Amino acid sequence: MASKSVVLSGIQPTGTLHIGNYFGAVKNYVALQEQYECFYSIVDYHAITVEHDPQELRKNTIEMALDLLACGLDPQKCTLFVQSQVPEHTELSWILSAVASYGDLQRMTQFKEKGEGQEFVSCGLFTYPVLQAADILIYKASKVPVGEDQIQHIELARRIARRFNSRFGETFPEPEVLLTEAPRVMSPADPTRKMSKSLGPKHYIALTEPEESIREKIKTAVTDIGPRTPEKSPGVANLFLLLKLTAPQEIYEQFESDYATGTLKYEPLKRAVADYLVKMLEPIRARRAQLKESDVREILHEGARRARAVARQTLEEARERIGVGKLLP
Numbered sequence: 001m002a003s004k005s006v007v008l009s010g011i012q013p014t015g016t017l018h019i020g021n022y023f024g025a026v027k028n029y030v031a032l033q034e035q036y037e038c039f040y041s042i043v044d045y046h047a048i049t050v051e052h053d054p055q056e057l058r059k060n061t062i063e064m065a066l067d068l069l070a071c072g073l074d075p076q077k078c079t080l081f082v083q084s085q086v087p088e089h090t091e092l093s094w095i096l097s098a099v100a101s102y103g104d105l106q107r108m109t110q111f112k113e114k115g116e117g118q119e120f121v122s123c124g125l126f127t128y129p130v131l132q133a134a135d136i137l138i139y140k141a142s143k144v145p146v147g148e149d150q151i152q153h154i155e156l157a158r159r160i161a162r163r164f165n166s167r168f169g170e171t172f173p174e175p176e177v178l179l180t181e182a183p184r185v186m187s188p189a190d191p192t193r194k195m196s197k198s199l200g201p202k203h204y205i206a207l208t209e210p211e212e213s214i215r216e217k218i219k220t221a222v223t224d225i226g227p228r229t230p231e232k233s234p235g236v237a238n239l240f241l242l243l244k245l246t247a248p249q250e251i252y253e254q255f256e257s258d259y260a261t262g263t264l265k266y267e268p269l270k271r272a273v274a275d276y277l278v279k280m281l282e283p284i285r286a287r288r289a290q291l292k293e294s295d296v297r298e299i300l301h302e303g304a305r306r307a308r309a310v311a312r313q314t315l316e317e318a319r320e321r322i323g324v325g326k327l328l329p
């Protein structure tokens with residue numbers, strides 16, 4: 001049997017996940033583990049490239065692992081680990097920095113955006129995409145499930161792989177972006193913007209949000225100001241999107257047809273969205289409540305052990321290729 005393609009993705013330890021993260025990425029990670037050899041890394045070393053609080057980082061890393069496991073990442077089917085527990089990533093990153101173009105890094109949109117207007121911009125923020133390339137290449141991953149905002153970074157990883165291969169011999173496959181059509185869930189309080197934690201608590205619904213609070217956020221979600229048009233307003237479209245993602249198809253279609261005939265009232269629509277969302281989140285909540293922090297730590301340690309076994313081999317190979325040879329045992 002042909003061996004499965006390797007998938008890798010990195011997730012910033014932002015603390016708790018929200019439903020935008022779930023529908024936009026995590027749900028897909030869960031599906032991919034059935035089909036591919038998947039590595040999922042909580043990228044704590046990327047998180048330190050902007051100012052951060054060490055206590056928060058520690059807490060957020062565990063919270064992220066808890067949420068991911070609650071969503072259905074299965075340590076029997078995928079390798080979930082914390083990036084800094086596989087120090088080979090950072091060593092490979094240094095090696096790759098020798099074949100990463102300074103000019104390319106200067107063109108990275110995320111660097112420009114995150115650095116803009118800051119009085120201090122770290123060198124780590126600049127080389128962030130090189131570490132990301134190392135995350136991917138160290139597992140010789142061929143597929144990387146990410147959102148559109150990361151395409152530029154994956155392109156860069158391809159260029160890095162290509163330059164390494166041409167200078168030192170075929171070592172790394174060029175990774176491809178695995179763009180699945182991920183729904184973009186918008187903020188209930190400002191449906192012209194993507195759901196995000198950084199906008200503030202009114203703008204996202206956490207996976208672990210208490211039921212009352214979910215209902216309140218949906219109830220007060222922005223809909224229309226003006227008269228109804230054939231084209232849905234962003235807020236109404238967002239409610240329909242959530243309904244589509246959570247409710248049985250007949251229910252969704254009924255609301256669509258009510259909208260089309262102009263008989264739809266927003267109150268029952270919102271009630272349905274809240275009901276189905278609460279229902280969908282229930283098993284995630286239940287799984288999360290069952291997970292003990294000590295079990296999660298054990299899962300992450302086991303994940304790091306598995307990841308390291310692969311990472312060490314690739315690193316050895318890269319070291320050999322560039323002429324620094326073997327480490328002493």
Ligand code: TRP
Pocket residue numbers: 008009010011012043046131132135136144145146150153
């Ligand atoms: N830069 C990615 C983000 O902001 C996170 C990330 C780090 C990543 N390493 C990765 C994504 C490797 C995919 C593959 O979302």
